[in-house]
Amino acid sequence: MSSRLTSDLASGALTEALADIAEDAARVILPYWRNGVVAEAKADDSPVTRADREAEALILERLEALYPGVQTVAEEAAAADGVPAEAADWFWLIDPLDGTRGFIEGRESYTVNIALVRRGAVVAGVVTAPATATTWRSGKPGEGAFRRRFGEAWQAVKVRNRPAAPMALLSHSMTDEEADRLASRHGCVQWQGTDSSLKFCLIAEGRFDAYPRTGPTSEWDTAAGQAVLEAAGGRVMAEDGQPLRYGKPCFANGGFVALGG
Known part of the structure; x- marks a missing residue:
């Protein structure tokens, strides 16, 4: 290199x-x-x-x-x-x-x-x-x-300390019912639908607290946002509880959650 x-x-x-x-x-x-x-x-x-x-x-x-x-x-x-x-x-x-x-x-x-x-x-x-x-x-x-x-x-x-009423960001493609369930699963009482990797950045700058994702994504959808969020003090965890990794088969992600403080 x-x-x-x-x-x-x-x-x-x-x-x-x-x-x-x-x-x-x-x-x-x-x-x-x-x-x-x-x-x-x-x-x-x-x-x-x-x-x-x-x-x-x-x-x-x-x-x-x-x-x-x-x-x-x-x-x-x-x-x-x-x-x-x-x-x-x-x-x-x-x-x-x-x-x-x-x-x-x-x-x-x-x-x-x-x-x-x-x-x-x-x-x-x-x-x-x-x-x-x-x-x-x-x-x-x-x-x-x-x-x-x-x-x-x-x-x-930098990410904010988790507030008493955490807020989630979710994909626009979800129904309200699905979004309510997914947000509450991660302790969030409110959620907002937003497109793209912007979700990682809004958590990184302390405006939101979680971005859970169950549907498939490609690695290029998440890598840059993960880098920003981790540098700001947050985490992006795969379903096994470990940091989301790259270079997987077909460069495809499973479920994950991005978290602030």
Whole structure:
């Protein structure tokens, strides 16, 4: 592995660079938002747009220029060509536009996600919300997590201590009855439906307390958000009670819960 990758990870320069890349991808996406974007159906019936593909192309090109030779696992490339047979020791997980359905419908909660995984553990990640011009990133090991508006200085964020009336974030795809049951299972008395990896970031900055998920997700849906949340003092636990790991068969997740303080 290149010395630049490991030194930039150690110094925090890596997520600074990833943030710039994700924000440039956001600028590719924004002209399509609320502008009559046309979606196509992928093999799994999930939607994809030109915005997804163009943002992914930019991210892949920029990552290869900065850190050549690192394996990439990216949503649209995986849809077109299949996922790699196995994960390398180091690899990128990329979702260029998480929450495509909401993006097509004009909602704000869609994100750009870039994460770095080492031997199954996510070690760095950036999430950008183009509609609100906001980016979250993990810092160097032990430094914490940060948020900025585009063009502004980074501000530290951290999870809150669990309040007397915890609040959950849940997928929009759930029925109210399902959501009530899932929220209460994790001790939450209220819940809100939200798209995309934004849920991890809202817990990371202390606005919510839990994000339980029972339905299937892909690893590129969760890795960057997990990196931010863990850096902010939270946890993302698989069904076995261990931290959610990466490089699993087909790069697919089972159930998990993301927790704040």
